[in-house]
Amino acid sequence: MSASEDLPLMRDLPHATLPTDEPIILASGSPRRAQLMKAAGYDFSVIVASDEAECGMCSRETAPEMVARYAYRKAADVATKVDNGLIIAADTVASCVGQILGKPRDQDHAEATLRLLSGRRHDVYTGVCIWSVKLQKCTVDVVRTELMMQPLSDSMLEGYLDSMLWEGKAGAFGYQDGNDWLSIVGEGSESNVVGLPMERLAELLEKFDSIAETVITGITEPPG
Ligand SMILES: Cc1cn([C@H]2C[C@H](O)[C@@H](COP(=O)(O)OP(=O)(O)OP(=O)(O)O)O2)c(=O)[nH]c1=O
Structure with a gap:
């Protein structure tokens, strides 16, 4: 995606009134998140959370629990770096036949992920956390979207893997990638x-x- 106008999904995005007078900080290095925020008309700066915010697998954790926890941890991490700000953080994974599919480590991992998704229904979960540094309050929520991947032939797979478009995308595939x-x-x-x-x-x-809960310093799990 080069410009936000390139894709229909970047059009007519809702723009909310902000709950505080703090400047928005997008706690994400994802170019897609920045494009969406921009396309919706929000003014914001970007501070990327430390890598450590996105670590620590909990066995038996479900995909929605995981994205909620990571979104919270990314926001909490950036909250330690600023004096003021309405922080927005997110985390996205795909989930298919009981497996949680994050960003592929390398091309082999991307291929294995795409072979799993090929011809299957699966879910994408995004956890989102809004954190007011001024109010010391935050809220976390998760949205699920169900998707169907058409069966991928070897040549389709090969072409997509060669394109490198899978890099940095949960589930090794970009919904926005133009096919x-x-x-x-x-x-x-x-x-x-x-x-x-x-x-x-x-x-x-x-x-x-009305929904945000008071932040308890040092807690690494989302409220609720
Ligand atoms: C499923 C899917 C994910 N993605 C992207 C969104 C996210 O950038 C990425 C999931 O990785 P995340 O770990 O959620 O985010 P990130 O590493 O890109 O950025 P940060 O941790 O700094 O917030 O996958 C797409 O671009 N298209 C898709 O169809």
């Missing part, structure tokens, strides 16, 4: 698949005052 291999099943959020559920984000910002 029609992946379709949303029923009603679902395209922006959620690409890394930030803009509709839910707007709802959470509008309701922040």
Whole structure:
């Protein structure tokens, strides 16, 4: 994606009134999240969370539990680096036949991931955390989108792997990458698949005052 106007999913995104007068800080290095925020008309700066925020696998943790925890940890990490700010953090994974599929380590991992997804229904989960440094309050939520990947032939796979478009994308595939291999099943959020559920984000910002919980210093798990 070069410009936000390039894709229909970047159009008509909701823009919420902010709950505080703090500047928005996007706690993410994801170019997709920044494009979505920009396309929705938010002013923001970017501070990327430390790598350590996204570590520590919990066995038996489900995909939604994991993305909630990582979104929270990314926001909490950036909160330690600033005096002021309405921090927005997110984490995205795919989930298929009981396996949680994050960003591929390398091309072999990307191929194995795509062979698993080929011809299968699967889910993409994004956890989103909004954290007000001024109010010392935060809220975390998770959005699920169900998708269907069409069966991939060896030549389709080879071409996509060679393109390197899979790099840095959960499930080794970009919904936005300009082919029609992946379709949303029923009603679902395209922006959620690409890394930030803009509709839910707007709802959470509008309701922040009533839903946000007080942050307890040093706690690494999301509230609730
Ligand atoms: C499923 C899917 C994910 N993605 C991307 C969104 C995220 O950038 C990435 C998932 O990795 P994340 O770990 O959620 O995010 P990130 O490492 O890119 O950035 P940060 O941790 O700094 O916030 O996969 C797509 O671009 N298209 C897709 O179809």
